[in-house]
Amino acid sequence: MLLDFHQVDAFTDRPFAGNPAMVYRLDAWLSDELMQKIAAEHNLSETAFLVKEPEGWRIRWFTPTAEVPLCGHATLASAHVLLNVFDDPSEVLELNSLSGPLRVTREDGRLALNFPAQPPSETGATVELATALGVDVVDALSNASHLMALLESEQAVRDCKPDFAALARLPYLGVIVTARSDDYDFVSRFFAPAIGLNEDPVTGAAHCSLIPYWSGRLNKLQMRAFQCSERGGELWCRLEDDRVSIAGYARLVASGHLLVG
Structure with a gap:
């Protein structure tokens, strides 16, 4: 065949x-x-x-x-x-x-x-999550699939070096790290070792949570985002009621x- x-x-x-x-x-x-x-x-x-x-x-x-x-x-x-x-x-x-x-x-x-749209709910930062990510976590939210960690800066997102084995033990398909950005509205990275992906270069599905979250934080419906993996990717984002445009x-x-x- x-x-x-x-x-x-x-x-x-x-x-x-x-x-x-x-x-x-x-x-x-x-x-x-x-x-x-x-x-x-x-x-x-x-x-x-x-x-x-x-x-x-x-x-x-x-x-x-x-x-x-x-x-x-x-x-x-x-x-x-x-x-x-x-x-x-x-x-x-x-x-x-x-x-x-x-x-x-x-x-x-x-x-x-x-x-x-998959808006996340407040979970709260834990020592376990901060240790697994290797960075300070300002806040943590989650939905049924993903855990989202808010970091203090874009540089913290770029510098994040997770313990993938520890992340794989968390009860989520993937973990998002995100922060405000000077050049974009927000940046992110996405780790999913539990399903065989230590780091995904650009993750549209993660933005189903990121868009409603940052829309509320920034009071904006339209945003530009960058996923700052090694390969990198740019996304034009819009919140549309219970849907998102990516x-x-x-x-x-x-x-x-x-x-x-």
Whole structure:
């Protein structure tokens, strides 16, 4: 069996930056076991699989070790592939997922994801969290998936050197660190060793929590954000009631074939 793949760097307009995702547009679903093996073979933070079902496109996302319920950068990458490789004429892409219906639209040369807002609730900073992150934590909040640590400065976010084994023991899919920024409205980083990702370069799903949080703190509906990983990525953010808009650029960097069986 020969499967076509396309690799896209998401949340950047240049190669070798942003967050790389692998995208497969399939005629029919493969087994869960095979899709997980394919994701492990590529060993990127996410591999996305798309199938056109009777009710429309369905998308699923796999890290090298697990399927996840929501992923921003691989959705952006998938939309870029559908629109620019396969010339989908849709003005609005509708994607069904484990997190419900998602929409992707063109916006000022970028692609904008419409995702559910996931505002975090106050949790409170703990010594355990500060020790695991290796930095002072000003405050901590959480939702069902992510723990978010507010740090004192952008430099503290950039300097953070976590104990990944300690983070993996926390009862969350991932841990966000964030702070105000001079050049952007806010910056962040995202660690998810519990699902095989020590650090994710740019994380759209984390901004489902970051956008409502910083919107309330800054009293702004529209914001620019930067995820200051080694690769780095820029996001244009907007709060829309119980949804968030997360926009960014994408760049196709590779296409090829995977031989299976």
